[in-house]
Amino acid sequence: MVRPLNYPLEPHIRRHGPQGYTSHTSCQPWLRDEFAFRCIYCLTREQWFIKEGIFQTDHFVPQSISPEDRLNYDNLLYACVRCNEAKKNLLVPDPCEVAIHAYLHVDADGVIYAAHSNAERLIEILRLNSRSLVRYRRQIIKTMRLLENHNHALFVEWMKYPDDLPDLARLRPPFGNTRPTGIWQSYFAQREHGELPETY
């Protein structure tokens, strides 16, 4: 069963490593694919919004603390505006390590429970259990469950990968790519090979 708001099972291991870009815009196609088109913190998906203006590049180590890492790909995350603004210039536990299913569990009512002190800190700092966010999650969970059982086509529309998957093989980062094999695991490549799941 596809669950709309379940955190990944495992810690995130980077698949891409573009080097030498001078703008965040150039990093965005890589980050979208890297983080499966959803916010690393709250799991909000591009497919649920018009993504322009909703998704941003987040600096794991804030620019105020480490300006030299402003365009270091390994310091960049894909996040929604709400989470990015809640984080501000704070140093938070690494979401690639703690935003996983073993540490963060979303119950049927949309409340997130933490099984690790760092995951708990992440919830607190980003206010992931604010009343409005819990209500939003509850609505998403209940609506998707209903659609899955009664309107499969509409369920797929909400739970599929975006149509505009970035073709990373066509991109040329100025200083190359430290993880070139990741391109063949990209969602675009999976779709080309007929291996992209219908929903996720």
Ligand SMILES: [Zn+2]
């Ligand atoms: Zn978010």
